[in-house]
Amino acid sequence: MEPAKSLFTQILDRLRPVIYLASNPLSLVGVVLTTLGGGLWLFLLPTLWRGSAENPYLGILSFMILPGVFIFGLILIPIGIFIKRAGLKKRGLPWTDLPPLSLDSPELRKLLAFVAATTVANVIIASQWGYSAVNYMDSDQFCGLTCHKVMAPEYTAYQNSPHSHVGCAGCHIGAGASWFVKAKLSGVRQVFAVALNDYPRPIASPVSNLRPARETCEQCHWPQRFSGDIFSVRPSYAPDEQNTAAYTVLLLKVGGVTWRGGVGIHGAHLDPKAKMEYTSTDGKRQVIPQVTYTAPDGKVTVFTANDVKVTPEQLAAGEHRTMDCMDCHNRPAHTFQLPERAVDQAISQGRISPKLPFIKREAVEVLKRDYPSHDAAVREIATSMDSFYSSKYPQVHETGSADLKNAIESVKAIYLQNVFPEMRVNWGNYPNNVGHMDSPGCFRCHDGSHVSPDGRAIPNDCATCHDVLAMEEKDPKILSDLGYKGLLQ
Numbered sequence: 449m450e451p452a453k454s455l456f457t458q459i460l461d462r463l464r465p466v467i468y469l470a471s472n473p474l475s476l477v478g479v480v481l482t483t484l485g486g487g488l489w490l491f492l493l494p495t496l497w498r499g500s501a502e503n504p505y506l507g508i509l510s511f512m513i514l515p516g517v518f519i520f521g522l523i524l525i526p527i528g529i530f531i532k533r534a535g536l537k538k539r540g541l542p543w544t545d546l547p548p549l550s551l552d553s554p555e556l557r558k559l560l561a562f563v564a565a566t567t568v569a570n571v572i573i574a575s576q577w578g579y580s581a582v583n584y585m586d587s588d589q590f591c592g593l594t595c596h597k598v599m600a601p602e603y604t605a606y607q608n609s610p611h612s613h614v615g616c617a618g619c620h621i622g623a624g625a626s627w628f629v630k631a632k633l634s635g636v637r638q639v640f641a642v643a644l645n646d647y648p649r650p651i652a653s654p655v656s657n658l659r660p661a662r663e664t665c666e667q668c669h670w671p672q673r674f675s676g677d678i679f680s681v682r683p684s685y686a687p688d689e690q691n692t693a694a695y696t697v698l699l700l701k702v703g704g705v706t707w708r709g710g711v712g713i714h715g716a717h718l719d720p721k722a723k724m725e726y727t728s729t730d731g732k733r734q735v736i737p738q739v740t741y742t743a744p745d746g747k748v749t750v751f752t753a754n755d756v757k758v759t760p761e762q763l764a765a766g767e768h769r770t771m772d773c774m775d776c777h778n779r780p781a782h783t784f785q786l787p788e789r790a791v792d793q794a795i796s797q798g799r800i801s802p803k804l805p806f807i808k809r810e811a812v813e814v815l816k817r818d819y820p821s822h823d824a825a826v827r828e829i830a831t832s833m834d835s836f837y838s839s840k841y842p843q844v845h846e847t848g849s850a851d852l853k854n855a856i857e858s859v860k861a862i863y864l865q866n867v868f869p870e871m872r873v874n875w876g877n878y879p880n881n882v883g884h885m886d887s888p889g890c891f892r893c894h895d896g897s898h899v900s901p902d903g904r905a906i907p908n909d910c911a912t913c914h915d916v917l918a919m920e921e922k923d924p925k926i927l928s929d930l931g932y933k934g935l936l937q
């Protein structure tokens with residue numbers, strides 16, 4: 449007898465009870481799960497290796513769920529065998545003294561056929577499912593909607609932003625292996641947080657481990673780009689019966705980096721030869737007691753706020769950051785508005801008709817009320833606005849019913865885009881750092897009270913950043929001089 453053959457028969461003999469006993473439903477389910485988990489995992493492996501699927505949830509799948517399925521399947525096989533053996537023993541049936549195995553034995557043939565069939569099926573499922581899973585997980589619907597309630601505020605604001613076509617991963621993860629791993633770990637934590645219902649409402653901002661702008665924003669935006677002065681006309685409407693329009697006109701000195709060095713807002717802050725570092729102590733980057741500026745010529749100036757009382761220990765324990773795009777543009781994709789501004793914008797864009805008496809006042813008033821949920825808000829906004837016009841302006845309610853209907857729809861939409869009672873996101877929860885009217889913004893530093901040891905303050909003269917050409921004027925001279933006709937007038 450040839451040795452190889454005897455080895456084969458020996459192995460078969462050893463395996464005989466296992467194979468015989470393994471043909472039970474539980475073990476077969478185990479086989480299916482094991483091959484499915486293993487197959488999918490192998491399929492996903494190259495994607496993970498390349499780090500090209502920039503998504504933390506793929507990590508959850510490949511590091512937790514698939515191995516879990518694989519191991520669960522592995523555990524089922526011996527349990528099935530054990531139960532079958534116990535059953536045979538109990539009924540006094542033979543379970544050690546079995547007919548010899550060969551390819552003729554029905555048990556082995558059945559098992560082999562089963563494994564072959566499930567493997568083929570699994571390969572098909574794995575490749576199809578794996579491919580669409582990878583695609584799906586790179587999509588924004590997945591990021592924004594998988595944890596629907598949790599991400600709803602950011603996803604909604606994102607869809608209305610200038611970056612609605614930049615994937616979540618483009619800013620939050622970026623490319624490259626190390627960030628991929630970081631994101632994956634935090635993704636795993638997030639899934640547990642959601643499963644255990646243990647996450648902050650609203651979600652905390654800033655995002656402490658957001659990837660630096662150099663590797664995200666600057667993939668698309670050129671930091672030294674020269675924008676020059678930006679002319680900005682901002683209509684607003686008074687809370688009176690006529691919703692009287694007024695205009696603020698700014699010439700924003702955005703500037704950029706020129707051959708002479710940085711000029712204007714971007715120039716001062718984005719000059720690659722300069723460096724702007726700061727320390728904040730409130731965890732939200734809103735209180736900034738100290739700024740260290742390294743000028744292009746290498747001169748270092750430390751500006752200290754003389755109106756914020758902090759001890760050296762508090763300062764040392766604060767967050768130290770080098771300023772980048774996100775310190776001003778902190779809401780590039782998730783801009784939440786305030787009710788007055790949102791209504792002004794809707795009126796100026798024609799979504800709300802200024803012909804409706806007191807519409808500015810009424811809209812802002814209903815928006816600012818507390819509602820327990822989106823459903824309740826939508827209902828009450830509609831009934832409240834409708835009853836105001838039917839009782840106070842019955843003729844408007846009749847003749848202007850189309851205007852009123854549109855206005856109600858727009859006010860509802862403003863509420864739905866900005867307030868999320870379930871996540872406790874309310875007006876003004878997420879301050880915008882570009883500007884200084886609605887939240888401290890630029891004035892976190894440019895407030896006149898951040899001074900250097902030689903008594904020089906970070907400039908806060910109004911003309912440092914813009915020329916205010918008109919401020920809430922009904923008919924600004926600058927606009928008539930320019931022949932400007934407004935958007936819809």
Ligand code: HEC
Nearest residue numbers: 591592602606611614615616619651653654655778780781
């Ligand atoms: C253009 C870049 C950009 C894109 C695209 C983007 N984000 Fe953000 N996101 C940010 C920045 C910047 C912050 C942090 C603001 C801060 O640190 O102050 C942020 C913050 C967040 C926060 C923390 C809470 C908050 O509102 O500050 C969540 C949650 C979030 N983003 C989810 C998403 C989701 C989901 C998507 C895709 C639907 C997405 N982001 C797309 C830039 C982006």
Ligand code: HEC
Nearest residue numbers: 610611614618619661664665666667668669773774777780
């Ligand atoms: C994938 C490319 C991409 C990335 C990444 C990106 N942006 Fe943009 N960004 C754009 C495009 C395209 C526009 C112009 C959109 C438009 O005008 O509708 C834009 C517009 C802007 C604007 C002008 C918005 C306005 O209201 O007109 C600002 C500010 C901005 N981006 C800042 C950022 C910041 C900050 C980041 C990083 C957190 C960032 N962008 C990341 C592509 C990108």
Ligand code: HEC
Nearest residue numbers: 661665669671675678700702713717718772773776777882
């Ligand atoms: C010191 C604060 C500050 C920093 C830092 C900053 N910006 Fe700006 N940026 C502004 C202001 C202010 C405006 C004008 C805002 C407006 O139009 O309302 C602006 C305007 C813009 C615009 C629209 C104007 C245009 O030319 O299209 C883009 C795009 C932009 N910034 C991108 C960036 C990027 C990218 C970075 C980082 C490399 C950056 N900004 C860093 C304050 C800043």
Ligand code: HEC
Nearest residue numbers: 712713716726739741776882883890892893906907912913
């Ligand atoms: C973290 C602190 C900080 C914040 C926030 C900040 N700046 Fe500055 N900014 C500085 C410092 C420091 C200087 C340099 C002061 C100096 O040496 O004269 C500066 C300089 C400037 C200059 C040049 C001034 C000049 O005359 O040379 C402009 C313009 C400017 N900032 C605009 C802005 C705008 C607009 C914002 C808000 C969107 C803003 N900054 C937010 C710290 C800050």
Ligand code: HEC
Nearest residue numbers: 682696882883884885890894907908909910912913916919
């Ligand atoms: C450090 C820079 C800086 C300084 C100093 C500054 N501003 Fe501004 N201001 C801005 C920026 C940036 C915006 C635009 C914000 C935005 O795009 O919404 C703005 C917007 C405004 C607006 C328009 C607000 C709106 O409703 O849209 C007014 C009015 C204004 N500033 C007045 C002033 C006055 C008055 C002073 C002097 C006391 C001053 N600013 C000082 C940066 C500055």
